[in-house]
Amino acid sequence: MPMTGPDTVRLANVIAAQLNYAAVDLLGTDLNVLNQLPPGGTVKERALGLISLLNGNIPPRDRELLEKLRNHPNAAVKTVANDILQPPFVSKTGTARDAVMLGRSAFIARSVLRDKLDPEFTVPQPNNTHVLIVKGKYPSGKSYSYGFLHHLAFQEVNAQATRLSAMGIPCAFELLRRSLLQLGVPTGALQPLADSPQIAREVDALIPAFKAAIRSLTTPFWLVIDDLNDASVTRDIREAALSMARAVEDDKPPFLWIMLLGYNDEVTDDTLRNAAIDDAEFPTSVKAADFLDIVAEQSGVVLQRKAQDITDLLFEKHHPFDPVDKAAMKSLTRDLEVMAQKLKQGLQP
């Protein structure tokens, strides 16, 4: 989490259709944010305000709302909350590891990532690594990995995946503090150094408290630190994330796995020699066609055209590779997702 825009719309609409203003306010009261909501508005606006507020909290609290709603007496609300928390998936083999659609999101190809995670992360053994690094110097769908990690963690090991974007985090201390907040463990032992002229020494001083805190976890978590390759993320933050990964690998705490998305520097540390490394690559037209074939097959649709003809047209429309264009990749992915949705509805071009 946080929740995406389309999920937010879906949830707000079902709340507006099924609940009244007072019920939304009750949720706000339960979550202790009622006084932060702007006054007035429709039920839907009230719901949107509540979701947006929880979504933007540090750490995001949208999950708390969804957990409440999945136990709500109203069946429609309950269904939507449940769908967002655990999106239904489409998989060629029926297994979670081969899922290509998670709710409405596509997760295409990435066989290497799937192989690295399963069984290394899904069947924990004492020797197994607790660290995954997803590299990708260019736009390549690294952040899409989170949806899959979230899905796999839940489906295979009943772990909660939680995503922390490194964007906008000002210092190592804050990265560690927010990580602990997301894991729901006390942060009190983590104190900023009183006066540290050399940034390098700050992380070393913070790691013991981080280690002590993660040992106190009692349920499994996959902590996903995302956007490490974003321009706004400084070297100090990247190195702090690496130090956290090293601490986790060193200790192998029973309830924490850590994933660094976009950490592109070479890892020379012996501690991380067994870390799983994946090179994210944006799928080719062939892989995208495989994706459509799987969705069609799983939806009982006999495609009357070659999936490759469809994906070739979409790649020709968006031309994501020449030059590499992140926006084009996102638009193309959106079209593939719409196409997959249509196939699921039994429609085809």
Place this chain on the structure above:
Amino acid sequence: MTTTLQSQPLKPPDKLTLSQLEAFLGTSPDATPDVQTYCESAAVLVAFDVLTLSAISASGVPAQGNTLDDLLSVCEPAVQVDRPALWSLALPTRRAALARLGTRAQMKIARAANPGLRDLTLQKVLDRMIDGEAFDLDTLSRDELAALAIISEWMEGILTDLPDKNGLSRALALADILAPLRRLADTSFVGRESQLQRLAAYVSSPGALPPLFVFGTGGVGKSSLLARFVLRDLVPQGQPIAYLDIDRPTIQPDKPLTLLVDAVGQFAPQVGLSPLEVDPMVKEMTFALRRQEGGRHLESIANDDWVFNLFANSLLPRLAGRMPVMVIDTIEEAQFLGSEVVDRLMQFAFDLVAKVPVMRIVLVGRVLPDGYVALAKEGGPTTTFVDVDDWMRDERRPERPINLEVLDDASGRELLARELHLLGVLPLTDNELTEVIGIVSSNPMCLKLGARVLRDEGVASLRADRAKFFAKLKAEKIQGLLYGRILRHLHGKRSSGDEDVRRVAYPGLVVRRLTPEVIRDVLAGPCKLTLTPAYDEYAIIRALSREAALMERDPEDNSLRHRADVRRVMLQDLIDHVDTTVVSQINLNAVKHYSGNSEPVSRAEEIYHRMRSGDPPEELEPLWMEAAGPRLKGAIGEVSGRQRLWLASKLHVTLDAAARDSADHEAWEEQTARLVDRCLRSQEADKALKALHERTMRAPRSRLYALEAEAYRFLGQFDEALTVGRRGVESLSRVGAIDMALELLLKMAVIEETRERFVEAETLVDEAIGFAVHSANRLLRLRAETTKLRLQRQLRPSAREERALLRQRVLDSMDDEMMHALRAQPVLLREAAAELSKQDARLAALAIDTLGIEVQTDPQAQAFGEAIARLNKTRQDAGTKPAITVDTDRLQGSGFDPATIRSWVTNNVTSGDTRNLSISLAQADDKVLSGFREYFRAGVESRLRGKSETMNQKWEV
């Protein structure tokens, strides 16, 4: 053009066109004019509240109904903005909306619909771009540069006059490098003009020069000097710089190559090397680091020349007359680990400047290492010298070390005045400045601490009782005085006067950690405290905790601890001034207080105070726990004698020869083993033997037998190696040290193998296998069996059945646990892959993933060329893309020329390619795998003879 699901298609449909497909997919949520106007407003905002966003033409009415749904469907949570409840447009929608706006004028109109958020850097930079302001990349902050990079991506192809992409990424990389330096060279930096000039002269002097060493005590301002030098003299000239702090998590001082990996990452963007150009080089360095295996020194040899050449070949053509400068700070961290670590680091620095003569290296540490002086004396790139003092005074030598001492008088006054100003303290008169400096000295750290005392005391109160104040200052030593003043200041804040806080504080430095319980149980008695309900141990802790200059929180348990830098300079003063019986009692109380607690914090303190009390190592040993180690690192300089040796061994630190001499035999062996291990890693077998021969006696379970045999092996003295080995096997087997004996026998076997006495080697391996039956160490058993397989192949190549049986037994042991363990044993992994990868593709994949592609020797390069050609051909035949893109015809056409293959692998193959190759091998057939098996065999052959680098390859630098 929508078709519902049909059970049977009637006829193949016509060829699908893009417009038909688009019609089928329908419009995207941002396709309607209403939504588009909101998107256009949102496109010029980094974040917005979706419920209050105004559209350009909607007269301030927020989006509602389907429009709101559609708008939100193309939004993402604004994670980059530290405010709740905000959203931002997804990238494709933003770019589409900006493209519709098209011009700066239209964007300004859109922006006017939603003013605000002007305090966010990202928004400010976006506004400036919309306003058409020019950006001077040299003056932007790191945050502004990052914002500009993000916004340029939004605007690419839409607005003109965008900042140059390469220039922007260069500026951003440089800003990252300079960030720690800007913090160091803050506004309070003063003076040091002559040192700055000397540094400038060193960089600008022609020809090759040895590294320059800047040394001085803690707090004297070494790092600040270098920071100022870089920012003032190098950056404006465009000199490429790399600032490497040994404290950084990516640097390991005992592996100097990690410095080069970091340096490449810093230099590359400054000299215009693209990530694609850098990756192959960094990959070579990273894999070279991974190929080291403890105990198998000869097979792990890595000659730094190999990577120096790669580095030089990439960097030099891009310099365009500039001098790359590498600053290596905090050398004392390497010194802490032992002389051979710092010596190796010094050798690395000297070798690097020898290989890259235009490179300037500035080393920064507390004391001048002997290893540095010795190398400088040897001459290096310049002429030699005889007398160190003469050398340091010789003004014709720009590389002579800089001994950084306290500030000169004028600079000291200026720094104190500036610090006082920054802290909001009233200015002092000239006389007052003189008198304060006379007491606290002109050490910048002491001046800064002194300024804080003045802030806390208040200048007015000093003036009220001036004579008394200065008299007291003069009566004590500088650091003790500063510390005492701050504590007296705390004491002075109390309503009723007693001396408890001062008493806690002054001997309080004997303990490293302060908690209310420590004050009560450890300090109260010896310090004669009279704790009262009104002012108890908790009140004292609260008072101390406010003093950030002297105290810090221990992040692990939230206790207070003395700042290490302050404590270090004050402790000896304190010991000199406080009654020894008080100190002893505090130590005894502390031991009692902490004993019985098994968590690492308490255990570390118990060990610390026991060491300070002189408890012998045999009593300390049962208390040791690894988790306590990091908390005792700083204690090594505070204890002496056997305690110091014991702690050094526990912390994997080596001590000097004098310290070793005084050690008992067991401690001597441990220290010597550490030293010899590090010597062999840096291929200094002579030095290793010298240390080993300090004593002839060996403990029954001595590790030194194996190390001595290895040292002789390095020197080609095989008979001596085998004699020592046999003596070791007998001693070790007598006391039941099965694994050590087994390992030694295997070492003896490869010594015989290296000189092609295969029968003798096999006899030794058989003996080893006899031991292996009793060993629980699966890796050692694998090593014995792999060696046996290799020798069997040499001795009886046609006995395939025998080999197949042997092989199957080994293959049966290859479970996941073994695969994981092999990553930490790169030499054994290579050997196992050389024997078994044809039958077990996982081994080939794991070996490539762990060891990279090894083409340093001609046979390796040739074998790899042939293997990759076969792999790609197989994949091509199967219609899959090549594992690594390479012109196979060219490789074949050159007859798999090793130089061509080496050049391709080192200059073109990336780390991602290497991982791809590993993945391809995991699914390869046995024909392909047999090619790679030959390649691994070539690697084993080279390594057994200690060849990691091609001997006949000439590099042009």
